[in-house]
Amino acid sequence: xxxxxxxxxxxxxxxxxADHYGEGPTTLKxxxxxxxxxxxxxxxxxxxxxxxxxxxxxxxxxxxxxLSRAPKEITLLEVIEAVEGPIALNFCQHNPPKCDREDxxxxxxxxxxxxxxxxxxxxxxxxxxxSKGAPSPRPRA
Amino acid sequence: xxxxxxxxxxxxxxxxxADHYGEGPTTLKxxxxxxxxxxxxxxxxxxxxxxxxxxxxxxxxxxxxxLSRAPKEITLLEVIEAVEGPIALNFCQHNPPKCDREDxxxxxxxxxxxxxxxxxxxxxxxxxxxSKGAPSPRPRA
Numbered sequence: 001x002x003x004x005x006x007x008x009x010x011x012x013x014x015x016x017x018a019d020h021y022g023e024g025p026t027t028l029k030x031x032x033x034x035x036x037x038x039x040x041x042x043x044x045x046x047x048x049x050x051x052x053x054x055x056x057x058x059x060x061x062x063x064x065x066x067l068s069r070a071p072k073e074i075t076l077l078e079v080i081e082a083v084e085g086p087i088a089l090n091f092c093q094h095n096p097p098k099c100d101r102e103d104x105x106x107x108x109x110x111x112x113x114x115x116x117x118x119x120x121x122x123x124x125x126x127x128x129x130x131s132k133g134a135p136s137p138r139p140r141a
Numbered sequence: 142x143x144x145x146x147x148x149x150x151x152x153x154x155x156x157x158x159a160d161h162y163g164e165g166p167t168t169l170k171x172x173x174x175x176x177x178x179x180x181x182x183x184x185x186x187x188x189x190x191x192x193x194x195x196x197x198x199x200x201x202x203x204x205x206x207x208l209s210r211a212p213k214e215i216t217l218l219e220v221i222e223a224v225e226g227p228i229a230l231n232f233c234q235h236n237p238p239k240c241d242r243e244d245x246x247x248x249x250x251x252x253x254x255x256x257x258x259x260x261x262x263x264x265x266x267x268x269x270x271x272s273k274g275a276p277s278p279r280p281r282a
Contacts, residue, residue, distance in 0.1 A: 001143070001221065001228050001230065002229060002230055087142050087143075089143055089144055090149050091149060103272075104272065105272070106153075106156060106270050109217065109265050117142060120254050120257060128246065
């Protein structure tokens with residue numbers, strides 16, 4: 001049971017944006033440098049995050065990325081599902097399920113666990129994930 | 142976020158043994174047939190389950206596999222960790238962690254989620270996962 005590499009990297013990258021919220025765009029080079037992330041892969045992940053309206057790409061000389069909303073308005077669940085799709089812990093939690101045994105008692109177990117995982121991730125906001133020492137997020141001008 | 146394919150198959154396979162607990166060894170052919178599982182892969186997984194003393198391999202003409210303990214004495218967590226190793230939801234939950242930022246606020250989030258997942262899986266016993274219509278497990282002679 002583990003987080004996908006895509007989700008792992010996206011979360012680490014977006015936390016850098018949350019740390020810099022209100023300071024204007026942050027370059028991909030900065031994001032990757034702070035968290036030791038692979039730039040090429042992060043471009044793909046951030047384009048998925050932009051598609052989900054979680055980050056905004058700013059073009060131009062002083063361009064980069066910034067959060068589309070305040071850190072307290074973005075949950076870990078949104079970030080994870082934006083890059084790995086809806087969480088499906090196992091075969092029977094896919095939509096449609098990859099197993100057709102509707103009366104299987106295991107399905108209830110996985111459904112309950114999946115609900116718990118989604119609830120927990122949905123309750124964590126980026127504002128709770130700021131690096132220690134990062135400035136408190138300020139609303140954008 | 143998802144269960145490894147190894148754990149998915151091991152759980153599906155061992156539930157067949159739980160359904161047949163007290164009836165003597167079940168052949169791999171039966172296990173695979175009931176749940177449409179790939180035989181070659183299941184041999185490897187069941188050797189890991191045997192190493193963890195969750196199943197016992199019985200040799201001979203009427204051989205096969207049986208649970209080493211009663212279904213109520215085996216948890217889903219044991220089965221999963223026997224085949225995929227200790228659950229590590231992400232980089233920082235590895236032992237030792239694959240990320241050295243000890244003060245990262247994300248680490249606390251993942252630690253709490255991992256604890257919840259392990260607790261939930263540790264609370265589900267195979268006796269709760271028996272197929273509907275399967276005979277109630279009888280103690281072995």
